[in-house]
Amino acid sequence: MVKIGNIELGEFPLLLAPMEDVSDPPFRAVCKENGADLMYTEFISSEGLIRDAAKSVRKLDIFEYERPIGIQLFGSDIETMRACTEIATQASPDLIDINYGCPVKNVACRGAGAALLQDIPKMVRMTEAVVKATHLPVTVKTRLGWDDTTKNILEVAERLQDIGIQALTVHGRTRVQMYKGAADWTLIGRIKENPRTTIPIFGNGDIDSPQKALAYKNRYGVDGIMIGRASIGYPWIFNEVKHYLRTGELLTPPTLAARVEACRKHLDFSVRWKGEITGILEMRRHYTNYFRGLNHFKPYRMRLVESLSHEELNGILSEISEAYHQAEFVTA
Structure with missing residues (x-):
């Protein structure tokens, strides 16, 4: 111990x-x-x-x-x-x-x-x-x-x-x-x-x-x-x-749905703790990392880093989750 x-x-x-x-x-x-x-x-x-x-x-x-x-x-x-x-x-x-x-x-x-x-x-x-x-x-x-x-x-x-x-x-x-x-x-x-x-x-x-x-x-x-x-x-x-x-075994990597859920929790806490604008601005450095290695993600990333609305950001994350279910993304 x-x-x-x-x-x-x-x-x-x-x-x-x-x-x-x-x-x-x-x-x-x-x-x-x-x-x-x-x-x-x-x-x-x-x-x-x-x-x-x-x-x-x-x-x-x-x-x-x-x-x-x-x-x-x-x-x-x-x-x-x-x-x-x-x-x-x-x-x-x-x-x-x-x-x-x-x-x-x-x-x-x-x-x-x-x-x-x-x-x-x-x-x-x-x-x-x-x-x-x-x-x-x-x-x-x-x-x-x-x-x-x-x-x-x-x-x-x-x-x-x-x-x-x-x-x-x-x-x-x-x-x-x-x-x-x-x-x-x-x-x-x-x-x-x-x-x-x-x-x-x-x-x-x-x-x-x-x-x-x-x-x-x-x-x-x-x-x-x-x-x-x-x-x-x-x-x-x-x-x-x-x-x-x-x-001695490797866990299966997180699904895109799991990435979205973690990112959403992180964002929501950031907004609660820092206020909406500061919380949103300081989350921008994290989006690329949460969704690293995913094909066809760039348009969503651009929207995530440009938005200044907590509600809109949650909507974008929901779109990403829906895209996952439609198999739009494939890990690079």
């Missing part, structure tokens, strides 16, 4: 990665329904939370059915991170996660996210401040290092464990790589092989199929896997991986 503090996650948990502008409550809802064992909020700016910025505060919204769920924080100032941890704790998540992995310029170049991989002593001090500021378990998500010459994740894992984190997720790329090239899990496996490692170690990067999940589980010995981009528009991947690990 894998545990983070007192949180029991099963024998080999599957985690939904915290993804900016993706891992909001509507998206998390469809992933939870389809088997995600532990989820995280989008990353929240410590500076924004201290300023009471509306966007940052809204990201604290969590729902009972999502549990266990973690709030992920990032920042460059230790005192600000300590203070925002206290604020986040009041939202009653199950754990607090620190983002030391985000590679994007407007985060890393401000000294936050993956930038802390260039200053391990500061990373340790910041983590210790967060651990002391909350009664909740604290976890960390990071990368192998800043670049190929500074892959310091083995040192990072030991030092962060020593000051009290209760789980570590490692993305198998450096900051310089961003999301390019293949993720290298070799060092993630070496963390697990380290006899000093006692906390759960989760691997992240390039897991896009049940077969790869099983292969990496066996090869690198991780305690669980975090799935990110492969879940966008395809929340079924969590249950597909679980079924394959349990039986």
